[in-house]
Amino acid sequence: MTLSFDCLDARRSTPSRQLAGPGPDDAALLRMLVSAVRVPDHGKRVPFRFLRIAGAARAELGALLVDRALQRDPDASEAVLDKDRKRFTHAPVVIAVIARLGPDDKIPESERASSASCVCFALLQAAQAAGFGAQWLTGWPAYDPVVLGRLGLAEDERITGFVHIGTPQIEAPERERPDPRALLSDWVAA
Ligand SMILES: Cc1cc2nc3c(=O)[nH]c(=O)nc-3n(C[C@H](O)[C@H](O)[C@H](O)COP(=O)(O)O)c2cc1C
Numbered sequence: 001m002t003l004s005f006d007c008l009d010a011r012r013s014t015p016s017r018q019l020a021g022p023g024p025d026d027a028a029l030l031r032m033l034v035s036a037v038r039v040p041d042h043g044k045r046v047p048f049r050f051l052r053i054a055g056a057a058r059a060e061l062g063a064l065l066v067d068r069a070l071q072r073d074p075d076a077s078e079a080v081l082d083k084d085r086k087r088f089t090h091a092p093v094v095i096a097v098i099a100r101l102g103p104d105d106k107i108p109e110s111e112r113a114s115s116a117s118c119v120c121f122a123l124l125q126a127a128q129a130a131g132f133g134a135q136w137l138t139g140w141p142a143y144d145p146v147v148l149g150r151l152g153l154a155e156d157e158r159i160t161g162f163v164h165i166g167t168p169q170i171e172a173p174e175r176e177r178p179d180p181r182a183l184l185s186d187w188v189a190a
Contacts, residue, residue: 011125012172014133016090019166023092024132032126039118045104047112048119051096051151058088068146091164095123102156120161133168136161
């Protein structure tokens with residue numbers, strides 16, 4: 001078995017606005033999730049779950065966001081509201097990665113949240129390996145208690161990310177990456 005640097009180094013996000021259909025069907029999505037759940041997980045707690053937002057549910061969520069945005073700011077501009085209305089309608093499939101962070105005697109919450117973050121990254125990789133484009137987004141809906149309630153999250157659950165998945169309409173733009181040589185140092189005993 002060889003793991004290719006080419007595959008790892010080719011990863012980049014495709015902006016959600018540039019993702020269109022077709023998206024992954026059930027089989028393709030489940031195949032991606034098989035890879036996405038292979039994350040380091042201290043204590044094997046499986047501190048994550050998935051919620052799919054697809055089809056008509058995307059616009060319904062957009063309408064809900066507009067209502068909530070107006071509650072938060074009755075003077076919100078039409079441009080702001082339009083962004084919220086369309087937030088989930090570009091990509092055909094959005095997977096909310098939900099961290100499950102209930103009380104735990106042994107494993108710190110931050111470590112369990114880290115595992116859920118790894119899932120988002122692994123899902124980005126898997127989507128690209130399957131020929132799709134993807135982007136990990138949050139934004140205010142990921143932190144708004146009313147929205148979280150409407151998405152069915154429990155008190156001890158958090159949105160780690162909305163992973164938007166679809167067919168790229170453009171070749172995703174590359175951006176400058178950090179130079180690891182500038183980030184690496186050696187510890188030496190004083
Ligand atoms: C936790 C997290 C939340 C993010 N939320 C947003 C967001 O709400 N909006 C946004 O434009 N990018 C967001 N990003 C950044 C994109 O996922 C992505 O990294 C960016 O488009 C650069 O692309 P790249 O993955 O090719 O570096 C977020 C990234 C992380 C890790």
